[in-house]
Amino acid sequence: MSVTYRRIVIKIGSNVITQSDGLPDIARIEHLVTQVAEIKKQGIEVILVSSGAVASGRSLIKISEKSDAVAVRQLLASIGQVKLINIYAELFNKFGILCSQVLVTKEDFRDRLHYLNMRNCLTILLQHNVIPVINENDVVSVTELMFTDNDELAGLIAAMLNADALIVLTNVNGIYNGDPKLPGSSVITEIKGGELNFASFVSSGKSQFGRGGMITKSNIALKTAQLGIAVHIANGTTGNILSNVLTNKAEHTRFVPVKVASGKKKWIAHSENAAKGIVKVNEGAKAALTSNKASSLLPVGITTVLTDFKKGDIIKILDENDKVVGIGIAEYGSDKARERVGQKNQKALIHYDYLYLQ
DSSP, X not given: OOSSOSEEEEEEOXXXXXXXXXXXXXXXXXXXXXXXXHHHHTTOEEEEEEOOHHHHHHTTOOOOTTSXXXXXXXXXXXXXXXXXXXXXXXXXXXXXXXXXXXXXXXXXXXXXXXXXXXXXXXXXXXXXXXXXXXEEXXXXXXXXXXXXXXXXXXXXXXXXXXXXXXXXXXXXXXXXXXXXTSTTOOBOOEEETTOOOGGGXXXXXXXXXXXXXXXXXXXXXXXXXXXXOEEEEEETTSTTHHHHHHTTOSOOEEEEOOOOXXXXXXXXXXXXXXXXXXXXXXXXXXXHHHSSSOOOBOGGGEEEEOSOOOTTOEEEEEOTTSOEEEEEEOSSOHHXXXXXXXXXXXXXXXXXXXXXXX
């Protein structure tokens, strides 16, 4: 068992724990819980991000085909989440392990206070040897409030808790260099930095029961790895997969962690959708920000303040071609920023400590 990881987030996809008929696969969940219990015995902290509430709900109630799709999802998730967490609770109980339920929405990550409250809750659970079982709250998360899928949620949780690794369990062996169904395609065992254009060879198709495809997984894995967290994408339908990933015995894809970012930067990194303000910078400012030398965003390099924002808001930085350069926390509001556009010797709009570059 690996001794390098002290805290890991394990994301279990709906395609891993759902049978072909759309009902939950209890035997598979039991096998995964057994492995998690074994990992925990090694002194490694585990946080689970588990899909499967809708599938669990489907096993409990029959619904008319004519019903509204969003309402059906809410209904199935609401009753299914109870069943899902009970399955986990009973299985973990066999090993003398307590688990808890944590349901979240995207809004919980947009607000810094919510974010810190959630982090405090998860931290105290881990301190008391409880395994948090986290899922999106599909009862209230609809349309724009939804995560891309639980991969995005798992990446956010891994960043929030400064996890050493994120293991994403899906129904294929990893990221392939072509269509997995075609002969000659093989698993890419290691990916560093932004060295690959996934869209050119990764299937954009989604799993039968999940929301996110492999491109989503790849992009989130890259973003998470850039925050200093190792990411493993592996086949959760194979035996002893968690143990074999941690001892490097299973064929899978590993995203090599790039650098360690501060906790605040980790929050900012995943907050692009929450950006209230937008500013545009010239090429000189872009070059300064993206150089190896640490630098803050100064008013002298700003050409336009495109939208209003207040001190403390997340703002997006665009270059002259409207491409996102980075995001960060505003040191003051848009009114002052507009007054200082292009001026030298002014206070930074975004300090380097609160700036995340794309």
